[in-house]
Amino acid sequence: xxxxxxxxxxxxxxxxxxxxxxxxxxxxxxxxxxxxxxxxxxxxxxxxxxxxxxxxxxxxxxxxxxxxxxxxxxxxxxxxxxxxxxxxxxxxxxxxxxxxxxxxxxxxxxxxxxxxxxxxxxxxxxxxxxxxxxxxxxxxxxxxxxxxxxxxxxxxxxxxxxxxxxxxxxxxxxxxxxxxxxxxxxxxxxxxxxxxxxxxxxxxxxxxxxxxxxxxxxxxxxxxxxxxxxxxxxxxxxxxxxxxxxxxxxxxxxxxxxxxxxxxxxxxxxxxxxxxxxxxxxxxxxxxxxxxxxxxxxxxxxxxxxxxxxxxxxxxxxxxxxxxxxxxxxxxxxxxxxxxxxxxxxxxxxxxx
Amino acid sequence: xxxxxxxxxxxxxxxxxxxxxxxxxxxxxxxxxxxxxxxxxxxxxxxxxxxxxxxxxxxxxxxxxxxxxxxxxxxxxxxxxxxxxxxxxxxxxxxxxxxxxxxxxxxxxxxxxxxxxxxxxxxxxxxxxxxxxxxxxxxxxxxxxxxxxxxxxxxxxxxxxxxxxxxxxxxxxxxxxxxxxxxxxxxxxxxxxxxxxxxxxxxxxxxxxxxxxxxxxxxxxxxxxxxxxxxxxxxxxxxxxxxxxxxxxxxxxxxxxxxxxxxxxxxxxxxxxxxxxxxxxxxxxxxxxxxxxxxxxxxxxxxxxxxxxxxxxxxxxxxxxxxxxxxxxxxxxxxxxxxxxxxxxxxxxxxxx
DNA sequence: CATATATTGGAAAGCGCTTTCCAAATTTCA
DNA sequence: TGAAATTTGGAAAGCGCTTTCCAATATATG
Numbered sequence: 201x202x203x204x205x206x207x208x209x210x211x212x213x214x215x216x217x218x219x220x221x222x223x224x225x226x227x228x229x230x231x232x233x234x235x236x237x238x239x240x241x242x243x244x245x246x247x248x249x250x251x252x253x254x255x256x257x258x259x260x261x262x263x264x265x266x267x268x269x270x271x272x273x274x275x276x277x278x279x280x281x282x283x284x285x286x287x288x289x290x291x292x293x294x295x296x297x298x299x300x301x302x303x304x305x306x307x308x309x310x311x312x313x314x315x316x317x318x319x320x321x322x323x324x325x326x327x328x329x330x331x332x333x334x335x336x337x338x339x340x341x342x343x344x345x346x347x348x349x350x351x352x353x354x355x356x357x358x359x360x361x362x363x364x365x366x367x368x369x370x371x372x373x374x375x376x377x378x379x380x381x382x383x384x385x386x387x388x389x390x391x392x393x394x395x396x397x398x399x400x401x402x403x404x405x406x407x408x409x410x411x412x413x414x415x416x417x418x419x420x421x422x423x424x425x426x427x428x429x430x431x432x433x434x435x436x437x438x439x440x441x442x443x444x445x446x447x448x449x450x451x452x453x454x455x456x457x458x459x460x461x462x463x464x465x466x467x468x469x470x471x472x473x474x475x476x477x478x479x480x481x482x483x484x485x486x487x488x489x490x491x492x493x494x495x496x497x498x499x500x501x502x503x504x505x506x507x508x509x510x511x512x513x514x515x516x517x518x519x520x521x522x523x524x525x526x527x528x529x530x531x532x533x534x535x536x537x538x539x540x541x542x543x544x545x546x547x548x549x550x551x552x553x
Numbered sequence: 554x555x556x557x558x559x560x561x562x563x564x565x566x567x568x569x570x571x572x573x574x575x576x577x578x579x580x581x582x583x584x585x586x587x588x589x590x591x592x593x594x595x596x597x598x599x600x601x602x603x604x605x606x607x608x609x610x611x612x613x614x615x616x617x618x619x620x621x622x623x624x625x626x627x628x629x630x631x632x633x634x635x636x637x638x639x640x641x642x643x644x645x646x647x648x649x650x651x652x653x654x655x656x657x658x659x660x661x662x663x664x665x666x667x668x669x670x671x672x673x674x675x676x677x678x679x680x681x682x683x684x685x686x687x688x689x690x691x692x693x694x695x696x697x698x699x700x701x702x703x704x705x706x707x708x709x710x711x712x713x714x715x716x717x718x719x720x721x722x723x724x725x726x727x728x729x730x731x732x733x734x735x736x737x738x739x740x741x742x743x744x745x746x747x748x749x750x751x752x753x754x755x756x757x758x759x760x761x762x763x764x765x766x767x768x769x770x771x772x773x774x775x776x777x778x779x780x781x782x783x784x785x786x787x788x789x790x791x792x793x794x795x796x797x798x799x800x801x802x803x804x805x806x807x808x809x810x811x812x813x814x815x816x817x818x819x820x821x822x823x824x825x826x827x828x829x830x831x832x833x834x835x836x837x838x839x840x841x842x843x844x845x846x847x848x849x850x851x852x853x854x855x856x857x858x859x860x861x862x863x864x865x866x867x868x869x870x871x872x873x874x875x876x877x878x879x880x881x882x883x884x885x886x887x888x889x890x891x892x893x894x895x896x897x898x899x900x901x902x903x904x905x906x
Numbered sequence: 907c908a909t910a911t912a913t914t915g916g917a918a919a920g921c922g923c924t925t926t927c928c929a930a931a932t933t934t935c936a
Numbered sequence: 937t938g939a940a941a942t943t944t945g946g947a948a949a950g951c952g953c954t955t956t957c958c959a960a961t962a963t964a965t966g
Contacts, residue, residue, distance in 0.1 A: 201612075201703040202675075202699075202703045202922095204921095204922060204923085205922065205923065206922080206923095214945075214946090215945060215946045215947080216922095216923085216924095216947090217924080217925075217946055217947080217948095218945060218946075220923070220924060220925085221925095221945090224923085224924080226924080227925095228925095228943095228944080228945095230944070230945075231943095231944070231945090234944090234945085246695075246696075246699050248669065248672050248673050248696075249673055249922090249923080250609075250673070250675060250921090250923065251670075251673040251674040251675065252605050252608040252609050252614060252674065252675055252921090252922080252923090253609055253922035253923040253924090253951090254922080254923055254924075255605040255923090256603075256605050256606055256609055256921090256922080256923070256924090256950095256952065256953085257922080257923045257924040257925080257951055258923085258924065258925095258951085259554075261605060270634065271624070271630050271633050271637065272627070272630045272631045272633070272634040272853065273630075274625070274627070277624050277625045277626075277627075277630040278625045280624050280625070280630075280649075281623065281624050281625040281654075284624065284651050284654055285654050285655075288654050293648055293650070293670055293674065294648070294649050294650075295646055295647070295648055295649075296633075296637065296648075296649045297637075297646070298634065301634075301637055301638050301641050302638075316601065317604075317646055319601050320601050320602055320603070320604040321604040321605065321646065322555075322603060322604065322605055342599070343601075346555075346599050350555045351554055431853075431856055431857055471857075474857035475856075475857055477857060478856065478857045478859070481859060500625065500784075501854055503784055503828075503831065504784055504824075504827035504828055504830060504831045504858075505857075505858070506830075506834060557951095557952060557953085558952065558953065559952080559953095567916085568915060568916045568917075569916080569917090569953085569954095570915070570916055570917080570918095570954085570955080571914090571915055571916075573953070573954060573955085574915090574954090574955095577953085577954080579954080579955080580955095581913095581914080581915095583914070583915075584913090584914070587914090587915085602952090602953080603951090603952055603953065605951090605953090606921090606951070606952035606954090607952080607953055607954075608921090608953090609920095609921045609922065609923085609951090609954090610920080610921055610952080610955080611921085611953085611954065612921065907966105908965105908966090909964105909965085909966085910963105910964085910965070910966095911963080911964070911965085912961105912962080912963070912964080913960100913961080913962070913963085914959105914960085914961075914962085915958105915959090915960085915961090916958085916959085916960100917957090917958085917959100918955100918956090918957090918958105919954105919955090919956085919957100920953105920954090920955090921952105921953085921954085922951105923950105924949105924951085925948100925949090926947105926948090926949085926950100927946100927948090927949100928945105928946085928948105929944100929945095929946090929947100930943105930944085930945085930946100931942105931943080931944075931945095932941105932942080932943065932944085933940105933941080933943080934939100934940080934941070935938105935939090935940080935941090936937100936938095936939090936940100
């Protein structure tokens with residue numbers, strides 16, 4: 201239906217080969233006079249190369265696949281932004297899949313069908329931003345293994361068990377430990393952990409980091425509550441937590457001013473922490489006076505939050521850029537290690553009045 | 554490099570045609586015994602159909618292109634989520650482009666290169682979620698016009714001047730007017746408008762809605778300040794606004810309690826409103842006691858904000874779903890009109906102590 | 907049992923490009 | 937000026953599929 205190269209060639213009075221060489225970047229460049237004729241014809245007819253046909257002929261598609269959990273989650277959307285930026289620099293298009301979306305093939309995990317779709321479209325690379333599940337579907341691994349063997353590049357955030365895949369390690373454990381340590385430093389002694397979904401590595405590593413740092417100080421968390429990795433999950437887990445017997449809140453609300461810090465809630469990510477703050481407010485608890493809260497990621501959204509959320513900052517957009525660089529640049533420099541930093545704000549650990 | 558259909562056919566001892574018919578949904582279904590053999594062979598070899606080749610042969614790609622401004626903006630990422638959901642139901646993959654990203658072809662707007670890329674990949678449909686610019690690049694329109702003529706579907710959020718394109722009208726003007734009216738109802742009389750970027754239709758329509766409703770009540774806004782369509786833009790515009798002579802704030806801070814409402818800031822979207830609130834806090838102004846604030850969109854992020862932001866709710870995820878439905882369902886029902894609702898929260902207009 | 911009617915598998919012609927050879931034309935150099 | 941080296945355009949063979957015909961069976965009908 202669209203204008204094709206044959207028509208451009210005919211209009212310009214040259215062969216298909218010449219037209220192709222002029223318009224779609226070949227090593228050989230036809231004579232300037234001819235080239236101009238071809239370009240003029242293409243312009244006049246409104247020719248747009250068929251990328252599918254090019255992909256077939258060149259056996260490279262110019263596509264990069266990005267797998268996230270939930271594109272509406274600021275963590276992923278910020279990473280996606282970084283990926284897009286680098287993809288554009290490399291003249292690649294990004295194919296997006298979210299694994300939190302129902303309705304895919306019934307016979308498999310969402311991750312499996314996303315990966316299979318990308319493999320089917322022969323993306324040049326696949327970036328797995330969604331945290332690997334603890335029990336990786338072996339079909340995903342074997343599909344990706346074959347994909348890699350066939351020349352595809354796979355880069356995963358965090359670790360992966362897939363041989364040949366590149367991984368961009370994230371300081372989840374270390375960051376969580378550093379954050380907990382900073383809070384211990386500020387005199388906190390009573391912690392509750394909103395652990396997120398235990399089957400996600402990201403959540404698990406962070407919880408491990410928290411508990412390891414606490415253990416090193418001889419402290420055991422008063423509660424470790426699992427929950428969904430979103431605002432609602434943080435909200436629900438917090439209410440559940442507050443209702444546990446012996447929690448140093450509620451009854452004592454207001455009694456902590458100037459005294460020992462009360463309960464400090466450590467959430468596995470920022471959106472959960474935000475949900476936690478909402479839950480605390482719904483119980484009339486003040487932050488940080490009655491209960492303190494910390495998150496993880498430093499999503500851009502926090503910029504406008506009050507009280508400011510103490511967190512561990514991950515350079516999310518950079519992570520996206522670097523992951524895409526790894527995926528697209530065959531002989532690029534090895535990935536710089538990702539480092540984050542503890543960010544103390546009013547919600548926990550910041551200087552108190 | 555990958556396993557191809559020829560190899561599967563050989564392994565199963567059938568022809569290419571038969572293998573194709575078994576594996577890739579044809580009208581004709583070979584005999585069960587044969588079909589099983591083919592499927593077994595495919596499974597064993599790890600065959601994954603080459604979507605590019607299929608696209609070429611079928612002349613339909615199974616791709617849908619989504620153009621947003623900034624995928625990291627909750628407005629767009631929420632819409633994108635909805636689009637993804639419907640795309641998945643239709644077994645389509647989504648190609649994502651952001652127009653806020655630099656580094657594209659130097660000779661054109663980001664929107665133009667996004668659209669051209671999608672046309673090149675022969676996406677079955679293109680969804681334009683990014684608000685149309687006031688001065689539409691004619692090259693974009695003509696490229697899309699040709700695309701439509703060649704059988705492509707285009708759906709744009711808001712209105713569009715492209716003949717043949719479907720558009721999903723958003724109640725920007727009406728919503729803004731309703732919001733302003735609700736606030737007038739609550740006794741507000743002094744308004745400032747954070748107008749966003751004047752070249753974006755979305756921002757312009759909202760401002761028009763605000764001012765029209767105010768005008769209907771015989772009120773003129775005290776200020777209309779343009780700015781970027783993000784948190785930073787709201788922040789900066791607010792500071793600028795506060796420094797204007799005669800603003801009923803700062804000097805009078807605290808004097809409004811129980812008295813007449815002070816300044817009410819109307820932002821063209823929620824992220825700007827959030828930035829505005831941060832700016833107000835930085836000046837020591839209380840919300841809503843000293844200054845009131847309203848936004849637009851009701852992005853999911855607001856769930857955890859305090860004070861709650863008064864806004865006009867747009868069903869963002871539905872909008873994404875509906876737009877995708879329009880784009881993908883050739884004979885679907887006509888799009889239901891999108892309606893929103895005024896949501897009064899503490900930041901402005903809610904019951905006051 | 908012969909003939910008409912469905913079924914079913916396969917050969918081959920594309921889909922719209924890229925790219926390898928080739929041959930023709932041009933330039934270079936002795 | 938003639939032979940060798942270089943440049944340049946084109947013919948044609950794919951890239952991995954789908955799908956139209958066709959021929960060959962299997963089934964139904966008189």
